[in-house]
Amino acid sequence: MATCLVTGGAGFLGSHLCDELLRREHRVICVDNLETGSLVNIEHIRDSAFVHLNLDITDTYHVEEPVDFVYHLASPASPIDYLRLPLHTLKVGSYGTHHTLGLAKAKRARFLLASTSEIYGDPQEHPQRESYWGHVNPIGPRGVYDEAKRYAEALTMAYHRQQGVDTSIVRIFNTYGSRMRAHDGRVIPTLLRQALANRPLTVFGDGSQTRSFCFVSDLIRGLIALAESGQHAPVNIGNPDEFTLLELVEVVLEVTGATAPIIHEALPIDDPKQRRPDITLARELLDWTPEVALSDGLRLTIEQSRPERLLGDQAG
Ligand code: NAD
16 A cells, blocks of 8 residues: 555546545545645545645645655646636646655655646647657747646656656646536537537537547556556557547537537637547556547546536536
8 A cells, every 4th residue: 555645636637546546545645725626526535545635736835644656737737727827837837846846755756747748739740659849839828838747847857867756757648537627628528518408519620630538547547557667758648549529529429419510619729730649658668558439438427427517507
């Protein structure tokens, strides 16, 4: 049994990670100031091996007990959040990551940074391998998120090289599942909310841009496998099945049985045209491969979600 500290543990991915670590009989310290997360995501946890500390990681913070693993997930992650919180997003990536790496160093813990496929920007290489350096607009509105994560990666490698911290970096590609917020602006909760209310489905641009969607249980399995490995260089974790947004809409309509029409809206600034992970490294290194197909994952998301969370307030 290990003690795992999870920053962002009351968020979408963090709360699923806490659940899985507890299921594997680890102790879990969840550090989350509920900026974009919610107690609703962790209120079902009735386990003496779990504690939630309401701390803002952009301030220096301390934890009394020994820690074996630090999973650093705290950060606004959906475009709606990081566009609303640009400075906070930069501070979490910089100060928040400094403080959390400092804690991992003090505890001699293995550290895992939740990075993102967004560090590849609008990629010129397809699919994206870890060796690709990216094509990011640093001064566009999305730059606050992309560059915060790129800085956090640089910082993580510096703590590893200069301070000897045992670090790892996961580059997470679009992930979906229960506990996403209906109005967080990401494509799957948006389309599910609209389809379940039988309202028109919004597609940005002509819908020919591609994305790859990983079900949350696959992602969490990959995250833990990476944390428990000896790897230091970044590893992509995501599902390589690639869909255009119009294909995604078709699957959503099929799974929900909705018949609503599609409406097209303007593409967001710097929206990547293609996104698909090359997961050769994760396969070879971690023996990890995603198992849940998109239609199954969407069905599971609906089954595992509270209806009010999928539907939100029905506005929009
Ligand atoms: P989320 O917004 O649901 O979770 C983030 C959590 O961090 C929230 O609970 C929030 O309250 C917490 N947090 C934010 N600022 C904080 C601070 N200053 N101090 C303490 N806690 C703070 O987002 P998510 O989708 O679960 O993403 C989790 C991580 O995974 C993020 O780092 C994100 O960049 C990364 N990621 C997610 C995806 C995805 O598809 N969901 C893709 C790529 C990367």
